[in-house]
Amino acid sequence: MENYRDLLKKYIETHDEKSLYQAEQFSKLSLKQNISPVEIIHVHNQATKELFPNLPKDFHYAMKFLLETMMSYGLAYQEFQSLREKQLELKSEISVAANMQQTLLSTVKPTIDGLDVGVISVPANQMNGDYYHFIKGEHGGKLGVAIADVIGKGIPAALAMSMIKYSMDSLPENSMSPQAILKNLNRVVERNVDPSMFITMFYGSYDMETETFSYSSAGHEPGFYYNTEKGMFREIETKGLVLGVDDKSTYEQFELKVEKGDKIVLLTDGVTECRHGERFIEREEVFQVIQQYDYLPAQEAVEQVYKHFERLQDFHLRDDFTLIMLSKNV
Structure with missing residues (x-):
């Protein structure tokens, strides 16, 4: 949380492209640790509140809306990936069966x-x-x-x-x-x-x-x-x-x-x-x-x-x- 907040603050103050690179590395590290996009958005929301405590309520409502949207997206994406893996597995099995059929019926x-x-x-x-x-x-x-x-x-x-x-x-x-x-x-x-x-x-x-x-x-x-x-x-x-x-x-x-x-x-x-x-x-x-x-x-x-x-x-x-x-x- 602290690392992300510091990266965000540095980028907002300096607009330094190096901060964007560090953000990319943060994303890769999060992926390795199985941190979901929803959790990153939650961390971003918390960091924004700490850096800018006087932001209007509408902004926080907008961030909450984004968080809920990404939660639904994440669930749908997981289901899609699961179906895709099953489809690839089934396609592989059918390919093996087709080769066997060609041999058996030759x-x-x-x-x-x-x-x-x-x-x-x-x-x-x-x-x-x-x-x-x-x-x-x-x-x-x-x-x-x-x-x-x-x-x-x-x-x-x-x-x-x-x-x-x-x-x-x-x-x-x-x-x-x-x-x-x-x-x-x-x-x-x-x-x-x-x-x-x-x-x-x-x-x-x-x-x-x-x-x-x-x-x-x-x-x-x-x-x-x-x-x-x-x-x-x-x-x-x-x-x-x-x-x-x-x-x-x-x-x-x-x-x-x-x-x-x-x-x-x-x-x-x-x-x-x-x-x-x-x-x-x-x-x-x-x-x-x-x-x-x-x-x-x-x-x-x-x-x-x-x-x-x-x-x-x-x-x-x-x-x-x-x-x-x-x-x-x-």
Whole structure:
């Protein structure tokens, strides 16, 4: 108190800049000793009263008002700092979880003679609510491809996707049809996932010997089939209830005959529900964008399609974006 009063008196009398420097050192020392700004204002008020006992009452009322204001500010600032620390801690935990998810859900893009494969999956936030997986047959005669989307976001969605991945790993995919795989996964989801969370999924199997693509869908976004002979896209016919609604659900299976140059495009609704301003794009626009790049290898094509829609949305994804392209090239 005495030191502060002497510093204040010296500055008022001399206007010496050195006194301001000493005041700065006083502040640093107060910080080390956990003295709050409110306490410093209180000391300043007391010192002023001693140095100028004849000041008008209004001045002392003004100082009291400042003291009360700073008390409220101090409490609010402490709460803000506490929330900020918790936010940083949570952000760090989510970052670790996102890295773990990327590791747990990783899949290798297959290399298969006669089939060009391209895939891109970009999360809108740190955690990805989309999932894709490739299963290559033991003798290279078949390729299984799964694509799924959790109705929900964040860590719960990531946990649900991890469960789907490990459930798929436990199934004998090579000996099971797409409809049977979805039926089994549906029971797993219905028993283990919160009733408020559902999962859409598409599973297809390409047979290199018969040149057919067999597939089933659990309420997933319809994909596209490009017929090179006709030079046009069409939607892949799909039916089926989303996973997790009814454990007795069954899934219809369909087949496509795939000719040389034909393409199968699988996606999530983060592609078809892109916005241009406030307007949702039409599915025909998606056809047109994909067709613009169909001359490129599959991987380059899906990357260019993603960049197109990224620019369209001013580089701000509103939903997870996953796009897979299978192109028969022999």
